[in-house]
Amino acid sequence: MTRKNRQAARVIGIDLGTTNSLVSHFQAGVPHILANELGEELTPSVVAVAADGQVLVGRAARDRLITEPGSGCAFFKRDMGTSARYHFGGREWSPVTCSAAILAEMKRIASLRLGTDVTQAVITVPAYFHDAQRQATVEAAKIAGLKVERIINEPTAAALAHGYRNPDQETRLLVFDIGGGTFDVTLLEIFDGVVEVKSTAGESRLGGEDYTDALCQWLESKHDWKPDPRQQGLWRQRVETAKRLLASRESVEIDIDGSTVALQRTDFADATAAITARLRPVITRCLRDAGISASDLDDVLLVGGASRMPVIRDFIIENLSRLSSSKVDPDRVVALGAAIQAGLCASDDAVSDLVLTDVCPHTLGVEMAKPGVDGRPIPGFFAPIIDRNTTVPTSRSRLFHTMHPDQNIIEVQVFQGEARLTRDNQAIGQITVHGVRQQPGQQRPGEVEIRFSYDMNGILEVEVTVLSSGRKKTLVIEQRPGCLSQAEIDEAVLRLQPLKFHPRDLLPNRARLERAARVYLELVGPAREHLNAVTDAFESALESQDALLIKQSAAVLDTFLRPFFEHEREADPIRHEEP
Numbered sequence: 001m002t003r004k005n006r007q008a009a010r011v012i013g014i015d016l017g018t019t020n021s022l023v024s025h026f027q028a029g030v031p032h033i034l035a036n037e038l039g040e041e042l043t044p045s046v047v048a049v050a051a052d053g054q055v056l057v058g059r060a061a062r063d064r065l066i067t068e069p070g071s072g073c074a075f076f077k078r079d080m081g082t083s084a085r086y087h088f089g090g091r092e093w094s095p096v097t098c099s100a101a102i103l104a105e106m107k108r109i110a111s112l113r114l115g116t117d118v119t120q121a122v123i124t125v126p127a128y129f130h131d132a133q134r135q136a137t138v139e140a141a142k143i144a145g146l147k148v149e150r151i152i153n154e155p156t157a158a159a160l161a162h163g164y165r166n167p168d169q170e171t172r173l174l175v176f177d178i179g180g181g182t183f184d185v186t187l188l189e190i191f192d193g194v195v196e197v198k199s200t201a202g203e204s205r206l207g208g209e210d211y212t213d214a215l216c217q218w219l220e221s222k223h224d225w226k227p228d229p230r231q232q233g234l235w236r237q238r239v240e241t242a243k244r245l246l247a248s249r250e251s252v253e254i255d256i257d258g259s260t261v262a263l264q265r266t267d268f269a270d271a272t273a274a275i276t277a278r279l280r281p282v283i284t285r286c287l288r289d290a291g292i293s294a295s296d297l298d299d300v301l302l303v304g305g306a307s308r309m310p311v312i313r314d315f316i317i318e319n320l321s322r323l324s325s326s327k328v329d330p331d332r333v334v335a336l337g338a339a340i341q342a343g344l345c346a347s348d349d350a351v352s353d354l355v356l357t358d359v360c361p362h363t364l365g366v367e368m369a370k371p372g373v374d375g376r377p378i379p380g381f382f383a384p385i386i387d388r389n390t391t392v393p394t395s396r397s398r399l400f401h402t403m404h405p406d407q408n409i410i411e412v413q414v415f416q417g418e419a420r421l422t423r424d425n426q427a428i429g430q431i432t433v434h435g436v437r438q439q440p441g442q443q444r445p446g447e448v449e450i451r452f453s454y455d456m457n458g459i460l461e462v463e464v465t466v467l468s469s470g471r472k473k474t475l476v477i478e479q480r481p482g483c484l485s486q487a488e489i490d491e492a493v494l495r496l497q498p499l500k501f502h503p504r505d506l507l508p509n510r511a512r513l514e515r516a517a518r519v520y521l522e523l524v525g526p527a528r529e530h531l532n533a534v535t536d537a538f539e540s541a542l543e544s545q546d547a548l549l550i551k552q553s554a555a556v557l558d559t560f561l562r563p564f565f566e567h568e569r570e571a572d573p574i575r576h577e578e579p
Contacts, residue, residue, distance in 0.1 A: 013338025019180030024339035029350035031339035048072025049089025081132035100143035126182040127153035128202030155186035157337030179304035199289035208306030218271030402446035408437035
């Protein structure tokens with residue numbers, strides 16, 4: 001084994017799932033799932049405390065929870081990034097401490113199987129996890145004794161596994177990832193060893209467990225029955241088993257209050273119709289953000305155990321007119337992708353030709369105030385700077401100004417989310433800037449430029465420039481606080497420097513605007529108005545800093561201007577120099 005392969009073996013991949021978790025590693029060019037002592041690759045994401053006080057994790061914890069519902073906790077992944085608390089085993093637990101117990105078990109399994117202590121990991125999270133949820137995952141890893149080398153989105157990991165398995169295939173792929181508690185949709189393009197994320201959308205509280213809950217409620221309502229609270233765990237497990245059996249059978253029998261009742265697939269579809277309806281707008285948003293239709297897709301990759309349900313497959317056929325052709329196991333594909341990412345982190349030779357690009361899953365921006373009808377400022381409005389599904393790394397800026405000429409301080413509050421009001425988004429940082437008060441003779445009083453620069457490691461650099469003085473103040477927000485050294489953070493920020501330009505300042509764009517101004521002087525009437533409209537569209541595209549929009553509007557402007565300069569091109573001695 002080479003030095004790089006030995007290093008790759010020490011970086012493990014972990015799929016920290018709502019229902020089950022898996023641990024993997026990359027060795028000799030192949031991703032592997034590591035099984036526990038029971039020979040099982042899937043470890044239930046359950047923590048419980050036995051009667052003697054011992055902490056149980058995995059299958060033993062799940063069995064304990066079925067018979068003693070108050071002895072532990074499951075589905076805590078849904079509460080990551082919140083202040084939720086659970087009480088069992090005589091102590092208080094949080095989503096972070098429960099997740100830490102699962103991650104510690106993954107670490108133990110990997111160390112046992114690999115014969116060496118493992119301290120580094122790639123951990124997958126739902127693509128739509130916000131900053132606090134990702135930070136909570138990193139905190140859980142710290143408690144478990146793991147350094148997080150990379151947080152990778154679950155659909156992206158699945159696409160890595162698919163692309164690695166089919167290296168010569170060029171495809172536009174929709175990853176449909178529905179696990180026990182979360183739902184993500186990601187659109188990717190795979191070509192020449194490049195896995196390029198185009199857009200992503202999702203819900204962090206929608207998954208297979210919601211289908212189980214809906215079926216429980218439907219059965220209880222239909223048969224006018226409610227289980228004894230002490231039997232709730234056994235009842236839910238019975239319904240969960242029936243749900244899984246319906247993936248391969250048209251009907252199953254289930255015991256309800258001592259009577260055997262037949263449950264049809266059509267019953268399940270009726271009971272869960274409201275849950276299935278929530279999938280459609282997520283897919284629509286993902287496709288719309290990427291600017292493509294369902295007919296443009298080459299394939300659909302199903303990920304997560306819940307994707308095996310017939311209602312999911314029927315939904316995909318109805319809405320996307322296709323089914324997945326991939327042969328990768330939906331339960332294991334994310335963990336396999338995490339192993340490949342671990343190989344990338346360890347610079348393994350086997351993945352040296354593999355390139356991964358990603359997008360910013362949530363819109364990033366600041367809070368701004370707007371003038372009210374009485375002239376007084378109304379705070380709390382969200383001003384986006386980097387839109388969701390922008391390819392990273394990226395750097396974008398916007399201009400802002402103070403609401404009053406005597407204002408000398410601004411508080412830049414940084415948020416992520418999609419809502420119009422900041423109260424409905426996630427606060428992730430703030431920076432205070434002094435010295436913005438209007439001074440006599442200033443050309444741009446009280447005006448600041450706020451620039452966001454964001455990379456694949458989740459590092460967001462906020463740079464505020466007071467335009468009157470040129471003074472700058474910066475704030476670096478880490479998605480994985482404490483996992484990178486100061487030197488690594490400084491290096492990441494340095495790599496973002498070349499991105500810090502405004503498209504309007506690029507020479508080709510400045511030249512287009514100067515040419516347009518020159519031609520404008522020559523025109524009159526409708527032709528002048530047409531040029532004015534085309535130039536306005538180009539300037540708006542430059543302000544949006546959207547590369548595709550700039551390219552499209554530049555092409556329109558160039559087409560309009562080209563005839564006016566053909567004679568100059570013909571007379572240009574440099575362009576037509578004889579060889």
